[in-house]
Every structure is written in structure tokens, then in C-alpha cells.
Amino acid sequence: MTIRPIWFATVLTFSLSLQATPTAITQVNGYHITPMQGLERFDTLVFNEGKVLATGDADLLLRYPQANVVNAKGKTLLPGLTDAHGHLLGLGENLLQVDLRGIGSARDSVAKVSQYFAQNAKLDWVIGRGWNQVLWPDKQFPTAAMLDEFIPDTPVWLERIDGHAAWVNSKALALAGINKDTLDPPGGQIIRDNLGQPTGVLIDNAMSLVAERLPKANHNKMQSALTAATAHLLSLGITSMHDAGIDKATYNFYKAQAQHGKLAIRIYAMLSASDTELATMLKQGRYHDAQDKLWVQSVKAYADGALGSRGAAMLAPYSDDKHNNGLLLTPEDRLPELFDLVLNAGFQLNVHAIGDRGNRLVLDNLASAYTRVGGRNLRNRIEHAQVVSLEDIPRFKTLNIIASMQPVHATSDMNMAEDRIGKERLQGAYAWQTFLKQGTVLAAGSDFPVELANPFHGLHAAVTRQDHQGRPPQGWHAEEALSIEQALRAFTLDGAFAAHQEDILGNLQPGKWADFILIDRDIFQAPATELWQTKVLQTWVAGEMRYKSAP
Known part of the structure; x- marks a missing residue:
């Protein structure tokens, strides 16, 4: 189906286009x-000036006889969906760069990069993302030499799909001064050959050796990325997203956009703990604009790396790499100071933790910080909570921690997770139902652009724990699957709760923002295996249609 975004024109006229009389959308499912x-x-939704007045049956039309009536002809209507963990400008940049997602070999990846360079030969850098060696026949990391054959004189930077590794060519290595004598930085690794020479792959903090040479973002690039990402998310039914780690430049950019009424979706932005100006941003206090388009009251920190690149910090070595326990991206001895700084400022703390050691360190340090500075009521979160020791899972409840998890990670990782950590540790991995049964709030997202942003892929993964071909037939560790109601709640009401926004977002109760979508099927009646095929027909934000699919 061809789609066409319509949000850009409406966002510029938002303040002028709010209707003085209510709108009633009726004959909806x-x-x-x-x-x-x-x-x-x-079957009827009534709203005015961007806020919900009522939901109910067709008798509502009698209560609002002056309303402008829209007949939805039986289409299914849901609240606007929240992605509780994504990277907005990263998505926009990804949409504007070479995309290596899903390519089945290193050679085919190089071919696509080479083709992209041929079409954009004046670029100072060739930048892309999405490669995943797990999908390749030999499952081995790629090399700079593969890129050098086709692009020897222009630096190349290609992030792994999870953003925790970079594949670069020799030109990029030379610009960064990386050679046999370069030491691995703390929390990072330079992959080397048998002679100790860098091969062209940089893990986690080693990425910064080259990343600091990349072209700096400017207003025009950020605006282009925001425009592309916003249009894409609206077409998928996402009306609100939690931006997991923004630097000072992005912070200033978002605030300017909000103050000029130029944000078309809602952004719950987490300040990056790695930004050198974190303390300055915290001193400016919490922020949100009058239209609730931008909220800044949380911080994103990193404990460890990712499972796919063996950077997730594990209590015991990787099953397929006996000398590797992963990486800590924030030194352990710095965690207490960082946690105290954030919690003492009254900001929610959201910490990336994927491995069982990474998760335990976050739990231990939050427990200690609560005794020093408080902050238990801030709804602190662990982002990903991907592999957790069984003895640590109950601590999420006792420490009042939200599990911010991404269902598509399970179906993306199921082809390699057991190789990485073995069967025993999988008992506490991707354990959505276990978290819910103990009363832990589960906020769902995608981690775009690591994964595709489509929330219906997430709903499908949550309910079936299968890929789009229905594999494995019974679902991967199906005991942790969610019901469709639980999954929808994680993408709506509990996503809003995880951002302290449940009073204004998450459902369509009176007084909340009229953010909703119309879709092409009833997800409660359609076969679960087909959920990922759901198409969005319309997306409304604050009572204004911002996207409509083509007929």
C-alpha cells in the first residue's frame, strides 16, 4: 500500500485549525x-480542542448535537501508540543513509555500500547502519579490507544494527590514528587479527575513536532527520515516543521546535548521561511545553553493551566465547556518583542494561542510591532488561523499577541468544510474562532504528514470540508470551505511565489528548500470526489528522 504523510502542513497551522465545535467519530470498532x-x-469518540470529551455508544451524538460527525464505517480505532524506547534523530538519519538491515552476507553489504557511494560520490563520509554478522553464513565480523577494495579514499562508517559496533574502512582508521599500538579504551574493544592489527570493527566505547571524526550535526541535518523520522512514525501509528539519550545540541533543538509549535509527535526525551553538560542540563530543571509535545525529566545511562556483539556484561563468560564476560560502558566505580546526581535532581533514571551482570549492577546501585538520596518514587527504569538472573527479577518489584523492554528483540535474537548464553541463562531472558505476574510495569518499544519502528511487529512478537514466517511453530519460550491485551497495554497506558504521563496519554478517557489511530483490522479478532501485517489508515494527534494512507 502506498502511503502519503500529511502531517507537515497541519503542524504549521495547529493553533489555527483547532475546531470550536466538537468532532464525533462514530461507527468505530x-x-x-x-x-x-x-x-x-x-463505537463513538467525541473530542474538542485536542482533548477527549467522551467515548461510548452512538447515544453520545444526542449529547453533542452540534458536533461535526465523521463516519468511520466500522474501522478499528485504538489510542495512539507509544514507543517507549527509540532514537528519533537516529531513525531519521538512518532513513537518509545507506541501510544494511537484513542483508545476508558481508559481500552483499559491501555491494550496497559501494552502490550508495557511486550515487553520492561527493560525500565526505559514507555513513550507514544495519549490518548483522549473525545473519551471514560464517557469522564472522567483517573487515576494513572488504570496504577498501571499493572505497579506499573516502572514510566509511557503518554501525552494527544494535549501535554497539562499527565497521570502518582503512581510511577511517587512519584518520583516527588507530593502529597496532592503539590501546583499547575502557569499555571498548578494537577487534584485531592474529598479528594485532585492527581489522576494521570497533566495539562499544572504541567506536568513539572514529565517531569523534564524523561530520557534526547542524540544524539543517537535524531538521531533515526529524522530518523524515516523524513522517515515518506517524505512518506507523506512533504518536508518542521516548527518545533514549539526547545530547545538549539535540536538547536545545527539541526545545526550540517545541516552543515554535513544530513538533508533530510527542517526545519524552532522556538526557544522555555521557554528555559532558549533563549537570548543566539537570540544573535547568524539568521541562514540558503547554501542548505536551516535549517532556524532559529523565536521564539515559549505560551499564553495558549488547548481546549480539558480546558486549553485554555477563556474570559468567559467554557460552560461545569462554574468555569474554562483556563490557561495562560506565565504569562501575562511577555509577554511585552518577545515580546520586540524577536522582538528587529529581530526574527519572533509565539505565541500559542487557546482560545479567549489567542488570545486577543497576539494581545494586539503585538500592544503594535510594538510601542516600531517595528517588524510589521517580519510576526509574531499566532499559532492555534483556538477560536477568532469576534471583534478580523480584528486585524490579521491590525497588519499584519499570522494565522497559522491546518485544522484537526476542524474535531478532532467538537465532543467536542460546549460542551466546546457553539454555540455563535463557530462563531469565526476555521474561515479559514473569515481570508482569509479579506486578512489574512493562513498557514496550522497538529500540528503532536498531529494529524496525513498526509497533505492530512488536505486538506480533509479544503475542506469538515467532518471526514473520511463523517460526518456531509454538513460539520461542512461549511461556513468556503476552496476551494481546497485555501487549497493547504495554504500548499504550503503561508506556504513558513509564513517562509519568498516564493522566494525559495512554487511552481515550475524558480530558486526555485525542491521540488515536484507525487501522485496517481488528487486532483482537485477527489471527495473532497476522498482527505484523496491520496497516495504519489514519493517525490523529491532539484531534488533528496528521497522516492518512492512500486509497
Whole structure:
């Protein structure tokens, strides 16, 4: 289906286009989840000046006789979806760069990069993302030499799909001064050959050796990335996203966009703990604009790396790399100071932790910080919570920590996770249902552009724990699968709760923003195996249609 974004024109005229009289969308197959009643159905939604007035049956039209009536002809209506962990400008940049996602070999990846360079030969750098050696026949990391054959004189920077490794050519290595004598930085690794020479792959903190040479972002590039990403997310039914780690430049850019009414989706932005100006940003205090388009009251920190690149910090060595326990991206002795700084400022702390050691360190340090500076009520989060020791899972509940997890990670990782950590440690991995049963709040996202941003892929993965071909037939560790109601809640009401926004977002109760979508099927009646095929027909933000699919 061809789609066409319409949000750009409407966002510029938002303040002028709010209707003085209510709008009623009727004959909808409406669903939303409320805290008291759970899943509720309705066939009419009434809103005015961007806020919901009521949901109910067709009798609502009698209560609002002056309303402008829109007949939805039985289409399914849901609250706008929240992606609780993504990277907005990273998505936009990815949409504008060479995309290596899903390519089945290093050689084919090089061919695509070479083709991209041929079409953009005036670039100072060739930049891309998405390669994944796990999908390749030999499952081996690529090399600079593969790129040098086709692009010897222009530096190349290609991030792995998870953003925790970079593949570069020899020109990029030379510009960064990386050679046999270069030491691995703390929390990073330069992959080397048998002679100790850099091969062209940099893991985690070693990436910064080259990344600091990349072209700096400017307003025009950021605007282009925001435009591309916003249009894409609206076409997928995402009306709100949590931006997992922004630097000072992005912070200033977002605030300017919000103050001029130029944000078309809602952004819950987490300040990057690695930014040298974190303390300055914290001193400016929490922020949100009058239209609730931008919220800044949280910080994103890193404990460890990623599983695919063996950078996730593990309590015991990797099953397929007996001398490797992963990496800590933030030195362990710096965690107490960082946690105290953030919590003492009254900011929510959201920490990336994938390995069981990474998760334990976060749990230990939050418990200690609570005794020193408090902050238990800030709804602190562990981002990913991917592999957790069984004895640590109950601590999420006792420490009042939200599990911010991405269902698509399980179906993406199932082809390599057991190789990495073995069967025993998988018992506490991607354990969504276990978290829910103990009362832990589960906020769902995608981690775009690491994964595709489509939330219906996430709903499908959450419910089936299968890939799009239905593999494995019974689902991968299906005991941890969610019901469709649980999954929808994680992408709506609990996503809002994880951002302290449950009073204004997450469902369509009166007084909340009229953010909603119309889709092409009833996800509660359609086969679970087909959820990923769901198409968005319309996306509305604050009572204004910002996207409509082509007929």
C-alpha cells in the first residue's frame, strides 16, 4: 500500500485549525485500556480542542448535537501508540543513509555500500547502519579490507544494527590514528587479527575513536532527520515516543521546535548521561511545553553493551566465547556518583542494561542510591532488561523499577541468544510474562532504528514470540508470551505511565489528548500470526489528522 504523510502542513497551522465545535467519530470498532476496567470497547469518540470529551455508544451524538460527525464505517480505532524506547534523530538519519538491515552476507553489504557511494560520490563520509554478522553464513565480523577494495579514499562508517559496533574502512582508521599500538579504551574493544592489527570493527566505547571524526550535526541535518523520522512514525501509528539519550545540541533543538509549535509527535526525551553538560542540563530543571509535545525529566545511562556483539556484561563468560564476560560502558566505580546526581535532581533514571551482570549492577546501585538520596518514587527504569538472573527479577518489584523492554528483540535474537548464553541463562531472558505476574510495569518499544519502528511487529512478537514466517511453530519460550491485551497495554497506558504521563496519554478517557489511530483490522479478532501485517489508515494527534494512507 502506498502511503502519503500529511502531517507537515497541519503542524504549521495547529493553533489555527483547532475546531470550536466538537468532532464525533462514530461507527468505530474502538478499544482502549483503562486502569480500573481493563479493556473497554466503544463505537463513538467525541473530542474538542485536542482533548477527549467522551467515548461510548452512538447515544453520545444526542449529547453533542452540534458536533461535526465523521463516519468511520466500522474501522478499528485504538489510542495512539507509544514507543517507549527509540532514537528519533537516529531513525531519521538512518532513513537518509545507506541501510544494511537484513542483508545476508558481508559481500552483499559491501555491494550496497559501494552502490550508495557511486550515487553520492561527493560525500565526505559514507555513513550507514544495519549490518548483522549473525545473519551471514560464517557469522564472522567483517573487515576494513572488504570496504577498501571499493572505497579506499573516502572514510566509511557503518554501525552494527544494535549501535554497539562499527565497521570502518582503512581510511577511517587512519584518520583516527588507530593502529597496532592503539590501546583499547575502557569499555571498548578494537577487534584485531592474529598479528594485532585492527581489522576494521570497533566495539562499544572504541567506536568513539572514529565517531569523534564524523561530520557534526547542524540544524539543517537535524531538521531533515526529524522530518523524515516523524513522517515515518506517524505512518506507523506512533504518536508518542521516548527518545533514549539526547545530547545538549539535540536538547536545545527539541526545545526550540517545541516552543515554535513544530513538533508533530510527542517526545519524552532522556538526557544522555555521557554528555559532558549533563549537570548543566539537570540544573535547568524539568521541562514540558503547554501542548505536551516535549517532556524532559529523565536521564539515559549505560551499564553495558549488547548481546549480539558480546558486549553485554555477563556474570559468567559467554557460552560461545569462554574468555569474554562483556563490557561495562560506565565504569562501575562511577555509577554511585552518577545515580546520586540524577536522582538528587529529581530526574527519572533509565539505565541500559542487557546482560545479567549489567542488570545486577543497576539494581545494586539503585538500592544503594535510594538510601542516600531517595528517588524510589521517580519510576526509574531499566532499559532492555534483556538477560536477568532469576534471583534478580523480584528486585524490579521491590525497588519499584519499570522494565522497559522491546518485544522484537526476542524474535531478532532467538537465532543467536542460546549460542551466546546457553539454555540455563535463557530462563531469565526476555521474561515479559514473569515481570508482569509479579506486578512489574512493562513498557514496550522497538529500540528503532536498531529494529524496525513498526509497533505492530512488536505486538506480533509479544503475542506469538515467532518471526514473520511463523517460526518456531509454538513460539520461542512461549511461556513468556503476552496476551494481546497485555501487549497493547504495554504500548499504550503503561508506556504513558513509564513517562509519568498516564493522566494525559495512554487511552481515550475524558480530558486526555485525542491521540488515536484507525487501522485496517481488528487486532483482537485477527489471527495473532497476522498482527505484523496491520496497516495504519489514519493517525490523529491532539484531534488533528496528521497522516492518512492512500486509497
